[in-house]
Amino acid sequence: MEAVVGAETGSQNRNGEMDVSGAVKIPERLLRREQERQEEVERRREAMESQSVTEEKVDYFSSTFGAERAAIEALLSGVWDADSSRAAQLLEEVSSRTQQLRKFLNDSMAFLTKYECRQAQAALQRLQSSLDEKRQQVLPKKKFNFKARSAAATRTKGVPLPEKAGPLESKPDAKGGADVGIQVVDGGGNSCGFSSAHAQVLTKDPEDIHQRDVLLTHLTGCTVKLLGTPATLHIKDVRDSEVLCGPVSGSVFVDRCSGCTLAFPCQQLRTHNTTDTRVYLHVTSRAIVEDCSGVSFAPFSWSYEGMDAHFEASGLDRGKNNWDKVDDFNWLAADTPSPNWSIIPEAERRTTWD
Amino acid sequence: MGLLTILKKMKRKEREMRLLMLGLDNAGKTTIMKKFNGEDVSTISPTLGFNIKTLEHRGFKLNIWDVGGQKSLRSYWRNYFESTDGLVWVVDSADKLRLEDCRRELSALLLEERLAGATLLVFANKQDLPGALSKDAIREALALDDIKTHHWCIIGCSAMTGENLLTGVDWLLDDIAAQIFTAD
Numbered sequence: 001m002e003a004v005v006g007a008e009t010g011s012q013n014r015n016g017e018m019d020v021s022g023a024v025k026i027p028e029r030l031l032r033r034e035q036e037r038q039e040e041v042e043r044r045r046e047a048m049e050s051q052s053v054t055e056e057k058v059d060y061f062s063s064t065f066g067a068e069r070a071a072i073e074a075l076l077s078g079v080w081d082a083d084s085s086r087a088a089q090l091l092e093e094v095s096s097r098t099q100q101l102r103k104f105l106n107d108s109m110a111f112l113t114k115y116e117c118r119q120a121q122a123a124l125q126r127l128q129s130s131l132d133e134k135r136q137q138v139l140p141k142k143k144f145n146f147k148a149r150s151a152a153a154t155r156t157k158g159v160p161l162p163e164k165a166g167p168l169e170s171k172p173d174a175k176g177g178a179d180v181g182i183q184v185v186d187g188g189g190n191s192c193g194f195s196s197a198h199a200q201v202l203t204k205d206p207e208d209i210h211q212r213d214v215l216l217t218h219l220t221g222c223t224v225k226l227l228g229t230p231a232t233l234h235i236k237d238v239r240d241s242e243v244l245c246g247p248v249s250g251s252v253f254v255d256r257c258s259g260c261t262l263a264f265p266c267q268q269l270r271t272h273n274t275t276d277t278r279v280y281l282h283v284t285s286r287a288i289v290e291d292c293s294g295v296s297f298a299p300f301s302w303s304y305e306g307m308d309a310h311f312e313a314s315g316l317d318r319g320k321n322n323w324d325k326v327d328d329f330n331w332l333a334a335d336t337p338s339p340n341w342s343i344i345p346e347a348e349r350r351t352t353w354d
Numbered sequence: 355m356g357l358l359t360i361l362k363k364m365k366r367k368e369r370e371m372r373l374l375m376l377g378l379d380n381a382g383k384t385t386i387m388k389k390f391n392g393e394d395v396s397t398i399s400p401t402l403g404f405n406i407k408t409l410e411h412r413g414f415k416l417n418i419w420d421v422g423g424q425k426s427l428r429s430y431w432r433n434y435f436e437s438t439d440g441l442v443w444v445v446d447s448a449d450k451l452r453l454e455d456c457r458r459e460l461s462a463l464l465l466e467e468r469l470a471g472a473t474l475l476v477f478a479n480k481q482d483l484p485g486a487l488s489k490d491a492i493r494e495a496l497a498l499d500d501i502k503t504h505h506w507c508i509i510g511c512s513a514m515t516g517e518n519l520l521t522g523v524d525w526l527l528d529d530i531a532a533q534i535f536t537a538d
Contacts, residue, residue: 095458099461099462099465100465102462103462103465103466106432107467190448190483190484190485191450191485211484212484212485213448213485215451231448231483231484231485232448232485234451236451250483251380253380268380268399268400270379270380270400272425284397285397285398285399286399286400288399288400288402288424290424290425290426291425291426327399327400327402329402329422329424329425329426329427330426332402
């Protein structure tokens with residue numbers, strides 16, 4: 001400020017009788033100062049502006065995010081009233097908008113604080129889970145269907161969901177068990193297995209499952225013996241059951257199980273969303289757990305007649321068992337062991353099976 | 355345009371490509387990479403993290419990134435998007451239960467801005483398994499025909515036998531080369 005005043009008074013004083021050289025010299029110095037001053041002002045202004053831009057971005061983000069979230073939630077709640085084809089359409093829209101919202105969050109990550117990020121992520125998570133829930137309720141049937149299996153799929157409709165079946169009176173000795181609720185999935189293609197059974201003893205012979213994909217779903221309180229060599233084994237939504245299986249050439253998937261005892265040799269084991277389950281395992285590559293807790297491991301110790309030949313047929317290496325080398329995808333610290341899985345102490349391991 | 359020209363020229367000089375290999379867990383990404391590189395594929399474990407391989411093929415230097423596909427790792431995929439020339443999406447053709455998951459993850463990827471210029475190769479893997487779906491069934495299940503934003507191609511292959519791996523990678527190289535290395 002001073003410089004400006006100085007410059008003005010200076011030029012006024014000299015207004016009348018200034019010589020040429022002076023007129024050039026002094027304003028030059030003053031001009032430089034003036035320029036510096038203006039640059040400083042400019043710099044401050046820019047600093048302030050960028051500050052407000054960040055604020056605007058954050059404001060913009062939270063308002064846009066909030067509005068879109070509310071819109072999606074409204075859409076989702078409308079799913080109830082719609083008929084099934086419309087509902088499918090709505091769900092599709094909800095899922096794509098949720099996806100876009102997630103992308104918007106990802107793109108905005110750079111200028112958000114950690115807290116805001118976490119809040120937004122949590123909100124998205126809630127949205128996604130209520131979407132999944134709605135999808136399960138409204139469209140229990142998978143969109144993608146196989147022609148060969150459509151016969152089996154229509155049969156499913158009459159079968160009560162196991163959640164509902166749970167509290168019902170169990171019929172352990174029902175003779176016509178297969179008619180009551182068990183669905184023997186054998187819908188062509190290469191897959192077979194059992195689904196929706198309660199308190200049953202279920203067995204498959206070698207020729208039924210040899211090099212096929214075996215699928216066990218929605219079983220409670222069952223004992224399943226698979227006396228053969230499947231290509232893959234999927235165990236999904238199984239509770240308080242025992243599953244014993246011969247050598248699996250490829251992968252075993254365990255998903256959403258609890259309170260089970262499992263025993264099998266395999267090439268890879270992938271365990272997801274599973275709690276309180278004991279696995280007697282022979283695995284030639286690795287076992288992993290993800291989103292699990294209370295899963296414990298011991299070496300495979302079950303045996304049945306003809307298992308040695310099945311080991312040969314499966315191509316698994318009997319001499320190599322990595323049952324105790326489990327990777328937990330939710331526990332990436334190398335120095336401390338994961339709390340989600342453990343080894344069954346030798347004294348507590350099961351030795352008799354039949 | 356000037357910068358793009360310079361970048362293109364630099365890439366042409368290096369003849370280098372970056373391929374990102376993604377897909378659900380157990381699709382066979384690591385197996386494909388190892389088989390392609392002539393390594394042993396019998397002892398592969400689920401990938402915790404990622405693998406990088408640099409290999410020479412047809413005079414190109416290929417940087418192949420193989421990132422784990424477990425659900426908890428998928429949120430990290432985005433860290434690998436930058437400057438990807440080719441996206442290899444690997445599908446376990448025998449895993450019918452998760453095809454819908456597979457379609458959803460892929461369509462989310464294709465919305466990514468940073469993958470906008472990448473060519474998409476879909477490997478319908480595990481064709482050697484008796485229960486595998488054909489590549490046409492996979493194409494339908496993943497709604498590939500709806501993709502208008504990327505060059506894409508689906509190839510049925512088997513990482514265990516190595517069948518068709520070369521065919522797929524060669525197509526990918528040709529398509530990328532046509533985009534990057536053509537006269538500006």
